[in-house]
Amino acid sequence: MINQVKSGVATTTMTTTAEIATFLAREFPQTKCTVEAAGNFGATVRHEVGVAEWRPGGTVAGPVLMAVADVALYVAILGEIGIVPLTVTTSLNINFLRKPSGEAAIIGVCRLLKLGRTLAVGEVSLYSEGSDQPVAHVVGTYSIPPASR
Amino acid sequence: MINQVKSGVATTTMTTTAEIATFLAREFPQTKCTVEAAGNFGATVRHEVGVAEWRPGGTVAGPVLMAVADVALYVAILGEIGIVPLTVTTSLNINFLRKPSGEAAIIGVCRLLKLGRTLAVGEVSLYSEGSDQPVAHVVGTYSIPPASR
């Protein structure tokens, strides 16, 4: 199924959320992110928050937010182009908007803005689970190896 | 000495590198960054790289680079305004330039571009220790609580 996906943008078959979750767990065993959804040029991921993620003041460390956004973008892209391991982040711009809660998981919701042959651009809104006010907003770009499309 | 520093920009006394290192170790026990130098509107920090920092392909995870840049900026600002714990990152823009080595520490070299009353802006070049080609470049902004200046 993946090969079909990789053969072109026009295909209607997408890599499933389960396939991506399996790939992430195998290739990135350090990540604490879980894949909640992928497809339709978007993705939702979730990151548990505990003592390892805390900053003074009962909040979540900024790099944790960046890591969640990075995974959300990656998952959204894999959902469209299939499992392409060499896809790499080329830039990431984050604005911190509100203090995340130290008591809630971080949810990252990605929407792809562009999926070109060699470059993908997406935005990610990050939330403390249970709140609808974003704690941070990210725009990231990914480079896609030419051979993979 | 810190109070003197906090009382104004005009003072010639700066918070020492040792004071900042002590503050970081106490307030951010999770960070693996060590402070190499601070002062003169800049800072150098260092982050050991081991299995926890690896990404597939023998390289270093992007969020590690962002975390090093964030600390370098923070240290550079504290070096000028003194120990002001409520200083927080408001935005961070990173461009990934080259694949960092999984075998070398990450060095972050910050230079402040602006130190205003409520906003500081700085850039950070990130290197794999021993190389002079940057692996990533960051521009970040920090919000400084008004009362602290």
Place this chain on the structure above:
Amino acid sequence: MINQVKSGVATTTMTTTAEIATFLAREFPQTKCTVEAAGNFGATVRHEVGVAEWRPGGTVAGPVLMAVADVALYVAILGEIGIVPLTVTTSLNINFLRKPSGEAAIIGVCRLLKLGRTLAVGEVSLYSEGSDQPVAHVVGTYSIPPASR
């Protein structure tokens, strides 16, 4: 009405689209942007495209897109806080997504992500009029003078 708005976030009275349009035309006579809508933490502005905006290849110059985004953000903020002339852009991050048409006006649609006491953050999607695929995406931050809120 403006004084009411400036007195707090909680007020339900907003500066009207017409008031902002009048202010823009008087204070920024060089701008070619017109205000289509403002309010509800957003704004829509429009910029005619002609020979002065063209780049080789029948497209629109990048700085024109940035200028439209800047005005859209400004208008969205004024719509919430009232006419505060000292409000200034502090940063702007633009990703160019598709080639804009040289034959269509540029439409900028802004949505505020945060409206704090001293800092506002918003995103802007830019379109060639008549298309629903964005030609560029912008995230910008504005500094609001403390006295104005």
Place this chain on the structure above:
Amino acid sequence: MINQVKSGVATTTMTTTAEIATFLAREFPQTKCTVEAAGNFGATVRHEVGVAEWRPGGTVAGPVLMAVADVALYVAILGEIGIVPLTVTTSLNINFLRKPSGEAAIIGVCRLLKLGRTLAVGEVSLYSEGSDQPVAHVVGTYSIPPASR
């Protein structure tokens, strides 16, 4: 000479400042930027400031600064890879640092951070002529058509 340059990174022949200035004037007749220097992975450009560039308060409009940075990056890249008209900006991140003078030209000084096969990244410091404190700082990325390298 240009063909030589385009044939690879290893060549020691660079496109001259004069060649780039001629190309810019022909292809971008609207630009007011002049090329002061190009080469050694950098460039310096200059933009006169007059009534068309003014903002209220005797300062220079933000989009003018962005346009100068964009040209500085473009010139720096052309200085390395030769005259490649299809090279296009993919992203630009600007931080406004100080109020530029309405009485001085804007000078943009670019330094390339990376010149890859398909992507170039550079930073630009912008000054009011005669001052050594930057009024803005830009990081931009350019996409280079594969065939051109």
